Amino acid sequence: MADATAGGDDGLSRAQRVYERLKEDIRAGALRRGERVREEQVARALGVSRTPVREALARLTARGLIEATPAGLVVATISRPQTLELYAMREVLEGSAARFAAQHAAPSEIAMLDRLSSAFETAFGDAGRLAELNRRFHSAIVDAAHNRYLVRMLDELSDALALLPGTTFQLAERGPLAVSEHAAIVAAIAARDPDAAERAARLHIQRAQEARLSLLQLD
Incomplete structure (x- = not known):
């Protein structure tokens, strides 16, 4: 994952960039169906705090790309x-x-x-x-x-x-x-x-x- 901090410092912009990056990683298969998505790992990989990652994950969950399981957040699977x-x-x-x-x-x-x-x-x-x-x-x-x-x-x-x-x-x-x-x-x-x-x-x-x-x- 590339650094998501470039191009602006406000939290909303970072959250949008994290969202787009994760969505592209899902599309490209870098994040596979059923794979666990950990907030702290994403934040570390993208060089941002956990707040924009949390916002991005919430949006991805609302859009059905991420789903909550007993084991945590995972990339959704489409039947x-x-x-x-x-x-x-x-x-x-x-x-x-x-x-x-x-x-x-x-x-x-x-x-x-x-x-x-x-x-x-x-x-x-x-x-x-x-x-x-x-x-x-x-x-x-x-x-x-x-x-x-x-x-x-x-x-x-x-x-x-x-x-x-x-x-x-x-x-x-x-x-x-x-x-x-x-x-x-x-x-x-x-x-x-x-x-x-x-x-x-x-x-x-x-x-x-x-x-x-x-x-x-x-x-």
């Missing part, structure tokens, strides 16, 4: 039924984001989506890089939707996604399929076709779910 529920909601929300983006995206935002889609296509062979570009692509769609309430809902959903182990881009076939799926979403948004954008985004999430379930079988 197969929960995974299906998560992707069902993701399909609805990501589809809506693409629909709104087709209606409201600025030309510069569409250009950003096109650049991210192209960058994704050149990152084959690096599952971590593909996952990061994919997250940025989806985040750019949400930004282009210009709906603050959708942003809030997808932010919480993104937290839950951090509990899923690994990335679907570990599967060799997932990257090439995602390239065509991203291209279809961008084309529909650029054409200002909300129906096509929503269909393309929903299909993208459906196929991501299929890949996720395949990955879970290998876990």
Whole structure:
């Protein structure tokens, strides 16, 4: 874990940085499902006092990423039924984001989506890089939707996604399929076709779910 004290000295800022760092460690697998999370160890590793760590852990617990057990706080585990529920909601929300983006995206935002889609296509062979570009692509769609309430809902959903182990881009076939799926979403948004954008985004999430379930079988 990197030092979380840089960039500001107020407790709230430190708590936010600890929160983001722990969330990223969960997403990256540095903190594994079921692993004990000790307040004092986190504080020592990040070079902060226990107060911002306590605040961050409370927030992570409220968001379902950390859970209390008789043995203490541990990284939460997401079940197969929960995974299906998560992707069902993701399909609805990501589809809506693409629909709104087709209606409201600025030309510069569409250009950003096109650049991210192209960058994704050149990152084959690096599952971590593909996952990061994919997250940025989806985040750019949400930004282009210009709906603050959708942003809030997808932010919480993104937290839950951090509990899923690994990335679907570990599967060799997932990257090439995602390239065509991203291209279809961008084309529909650029054409200002909300129906096509929503269909393309929903299909993208459906196929991501299929890949996720395949990955879970290998876990």
